[in-house]
Amino acid sequence: MASSLVEALADEDWGVDDLVALTGAYTPGWVHRLPAPAHWQRLDFPDAESVVAPARVLVWGPRGGGGWEATDTLQVYGYTGIPSFGDVLGSTARSLDDLDAHDMRTGLLAMPSVPGVAAERSTAVLTVAGRRILTQLTNYVAASTTPHAGRLIVHSLSVAAGHPELAEDLTALTRSVQEAFTALVAAEARGVG
Secondary structure: OOOOHHHHHHOHHHOEEEEEEOOHHHOOHHHHHOOOOOOOEEEOOOOOOOOOOOOEEEEEEEOOOOOEEEEEEEEEEEEEEOOOHHHHOOHHHHHHHOOOOEEEEEEEOOOOOOOOEEEEEEEEEEEEOOEEEEEEEEEEEEOEOOOOOEEEEEEEEEEEOOOHHHHHHHHHHHHHHHHHHHHHHHHHHOOOO
């Protein structure tokens, strides 16, 4: 079984067609409207053939030896099809488990009662080069049989341990993506989107 939901949905046996990253000129407008906390910097990635750039990357606290103390990454995909609930269930935990995460907590998020909509979040601790990294991974799925109207949003937050001053920022980043997804789903259900 594929460890990431992106890999799983890209597999032809999962009932999903045409999975493609929505980045660059194809990044949905709502991504650009998401707020960024003060002192967080947006990173832009040039289009590259071999690497799919995320729809948005925010960073905080540059480290002397390179890298950042905290990152917020948002990937958005379009597809056609209806993955099963089982495809989503456990997907965030599998991804973090592949990174040897520990102290993991996983749960489904409350979502609008719309068929084909689900969201799962896992939080865990990673150890990278002797540093503890607190990580949160959320997969949002809105299925659709309309060509390329299905959405997979992968939201990842990571912060080096020892930065309690970022708690409000992390909550705000999490809330803004969840609210944007909920609004997107509600608009689609009303036939607005």
